[in-house]
Every structure is written in C-alpha cells, then in structure tokens.
Amino acid sequence: MSSLIRENDVRSGPDRYISEPGITADIGRFLSDYRHPVIVTGTHSWQAFTGYATNVPDYPVFRYDGSATKRNAKELAGAISEEQADAIVAIGAGKLSDTAKNIAELLNIDLIMVPTLAATCAAYSPLSVNYDEEHRYESALLHHRNSNLVLVDAALISTGPRRYLIGGIGDTLAKWYESRPVFERSDDLSTFDELSLRSARLIREILLSESEDALRSLDAGKVDTHLRRVVDAIIGLSGTVGGFGGTKARASGAHSVHDALTVLPATSGVVHGLKVAYGIMVQLVAEGKTDEARDLIPFYERVGLPHSLTFINVNPQDTQGIHDVAKHAVGAGAAFDQAVPGITAEDVVRAIRRVEELQ
Numbered sequence: 001m002s003s004l005i006r007e008n009d010v011r012s013g014p015d016r017y018i019s020e021p022g023i024t025a026d027i028g029r030f031l032s033d034y035r036h037p038v039i040v041t042g043t044h045s046w047q048a049f050t051g052y053a054t055n056v057p058d059y060p061v062f063r064y065d066g067s068a069t070k071r072n073a074k075e076l077a078g079a080i081s082e083e084q085a086d087a088i089v090a091i092g093a094g095k096l097s098d099t100a101k102n103i104a105e106l107l108n109i110d111l112i113m114v115p116t117l118a119a120t121c122a123a124y125s126p127l128s129v130n131y132d133e134e135h136r137y138e139s140a141l142l143h144h145r146n147s148n149l150v151l152v153d154a155a156l157i158s159t160g161p162r163r164y165l166i167g168g169i170g171d172t173l174a175k176w177y178e179s180r181p182v183f184e185r186s187d188d189l190s191t192f193d194e195l196s197l198r199s200a201r202l203i204r205e206i207l208l209s210e211s212e213d214a215l216r217s218l219d220a221g222k223v224d225t226h227l228r229r230v231v232d233a234i235i236g237l238s239g240t241v242g243g244f245g246g247t248k249a250r251a252s253g254a255h256s257v258h259d260a261l262t263v264l265p266a267t268s269g270v271v272h273g274l275k276v277a278y279g280i281m282v283q284l285v286a287e288g289k290t291d292e293a294r295d296l297i298p299f300y301e302r303v304g305l306p307h308s309l310t311f312i313n314v315n316p317q318d319t320q321g322i323h324d325v326a327k328h329a330v331g332a333g334a335a336f337d338q339a340v341p342g343i344t345a346e347d348v349v350r351a352i353r354r355v356e357e358l359q
Contacts, residue, residue, distance in 0.1 A: 026055040039060065039091060040089070088109060123235055167272055170306075178252040181252065183249070207233060266313040
C-alpha cells in the first residue's frame with residue numbers, strides 16, 4: 001500500500017452510485033465518455049448479464065479465473081493493456097470486483113462496477129480481498145482510488161442464486177457486531193467514526209426488519225421496496241461503515257473466523273457471508289455476550305444463516321480442524337483482538353464449543 005494512503009483515511013465511496021431496477025439493461029449509455037472500455041467478468045456472471053441485458057455492448061470481454069488472486073489480476077492487466085483500454089466494466093460478484101479493482105490499480109484506469117449479486121460490499125469499497133492459489137485468505141489491499149461508477153440493478157441481482165443474498169445478509173449484519181466493540185473502547189471517536197457506527201446500526205435495523213420480506217419477494221420474483229432496501233444495505237450502506245470508520249470498522253472477530261475457516265477445504269463451497277455470520281456467533285460468545293448470540297438464533301433460522309459447525313461443512317468432532325481454525329483466527333494479521341483484546345486460540349475453541357451448545 002502506498003505511503004500516501006492511510007488505513008484510517010475517510011473513503012466515502014464511489015464517485016457515483018446509482019440504484020434502480022433495470023438500470024443495467026442498456027449499460028452502454030453510461031460508457032459514452034470512454035473510447036476503449038473492456039469488460040472483465042466471470043463465466044456465470046456473464047451468462048447472467050447477457051441473459052438479462054437488452055443491449056449487450058460490443059466490447060472486448062476478459063474472463064477472470066475465479067481465484068481472486070493477485071496473480072490472475074496481473075495476468076489480466078497484461079492482456080488488457082494490449083487493448084489500450086481506458087476503462088474496465090466489472091460485471092460480477094465479490095471476487096470478480098476485487099480482481100477488477102486490482103487490475104484498475106495496476107493500469108491506473110477508470111472502473112465501472114456492475115454487481116450481479118448482493119453478497120458483499122465489494123462493488124462499493126476501495127478494498128480488494130485476495131486469496132492464495134489454495135483459496136485461502138491472503139490479504140486485503142486498500143486502493144488509491146474508488147470506483148468511478150457503481151450500477152446497482154436489483155432486477156439483475158434477483159436472477160442470482162438465493163444463497164448469495166442470504167450470505168450478503170450475514171456478511172452485512174457483521175458490520176454492527178464487529179465495529180461496535182471497537183468503537184465502544186475508543187476514547188477518541190471522530191465525527192466520521194460516529195457516522196460509521198450509526199451506519200452500522202442502521203444496517204442492523206434494516207436487515208432484522210426487512211430480510212425475511214426481501215427473501216419472500218425474491219422467491220416470488222418481485223423486485224419491491226423490501227428487496228431493494230436489503231440490496232442497497234448490503235452493497236452500498238455496508239461500504240460506508242469501513243469507508244467512514246477505517247480500520248475500527250472494517251473487520252474484527254467475525255471476519256477473522258471467516259478467514260480462518262478458509263484453511264479447511266471442506267468450507268470452500270460455503271458462501272463467504274455464511275461463514276462470516278457464523279463468525280458473529282463465535283465473536284459474541286468470546287465477548288461474553290452469549291445471551292445476545294442466543295437471541296439471534298431465531299432470526300438466523302428464519303433467513304437461513306448458520307449457527308453450527310455442521311451448517312458450514314465442519315465436523316464438530318474434528319478437534320484438530322477446530323484448533324487450526326482457532327489458531328488462524330488469532331494469528332498474525334488477524335483482527336479478532338480488536339473485538340476481544342488479548343484473545344487466545346484456546347478462547348476461540350471454547351467459544352466455538354459454546355456456540356454448539358446454543359443449538
């Protein structure tokens with residue numbers, strides 16, 4: 001990361017954020033200022049977009065390999081530079097968005113985001129989460145600039161698999177639970193920190209009140225206010241928490257558990273946000289807030305979020321695997337101690353075991 005960029009800089013968001021059903025059906029009208037735009041997408045994302053859009057632009061299309069590795073971003077940057085591109089149109093979900101941000105940074109060109117899922121705030125934030133070749137969490141890089149435009153089309157997003165919206169609910173709910181303990185211990189909250197905390201609280205209120213209706217709307221094929229509010233909370237409002245609050249608000253216990261779970265191959269097929277949602281439970285118990293964790297279980301069950309190891313493909317009898325997860329959750333670079341200062345791997349193991357007892 002450049003010395004000119006600091007982790008606690010206020011990064012309010014992309015230059016433009018437009019949320020409107022149908023907005024991406026004719027995306028070309030937003031690209032008239034560019035001479036050589038290219039599209040970066042994935043196989044499933046491109047199928048979803050071309051099956052939805054009424055006017056697919058005739059631009060060069062580059063497909064990422066799904067790995068969200070810095071290696072793949074460098075490969076694509078090399079190929080795209082030969083096109084003399086002046087803008088990247090990133091069509092896809094979280095890993096695609098993170099890869100596109102890496103490419104735009106390498107080439108220093110504009111970036112337009114078109115999320116096809118509401119699973120994370122990746123399309124909004126200036127961060128790229130990178131994984132290694134074994135699909136394990138590696139790093140989260142903060143980029144020099146934000147995206148130029150984010151086009152959020154709830155009608156396009158509604159064509160995606162249901163489990164990703166559920167995962168988005170889990171990932172976004174963590175904004176409140178991860179930032180709250182960090183802000184509560186701070187004796188020097190800035191006005192932007194306060195705004196971040198209020199965004200996180202609003203997110204929690206929206207998700208607890210709207211998620212069930214949004215999922216019912218999704219199942220019924222309706223793109224209504226409930227679905228749009230949840231989509232914008234996941235993609236847009238979620239990004240403001242870390243954007244205004246910096247490192248205090250970006251991640252703590254729940255994401256540390258998620259990152260640690262990636263060391264277990266059995267969890268590789270589990271949606272990101274589901275692992276984060278499970279991490280919320282572990283973090284709350286580690287904080288000593290077992291009753292609060294228990295109170296979340298009815299909501300978790302109604303929307304399909306995990307509160308047990310089995311749900312995320314981990315055998316509760318896999319003692320070694322659980323200890324490996326606990327060790328990584330508090331290891332070098334982990335942020336669990338921002339939520340629970342001084343936490344140890346043994347503390348995490350006890351929290352995981354306690355969460356199992358809440359069933």
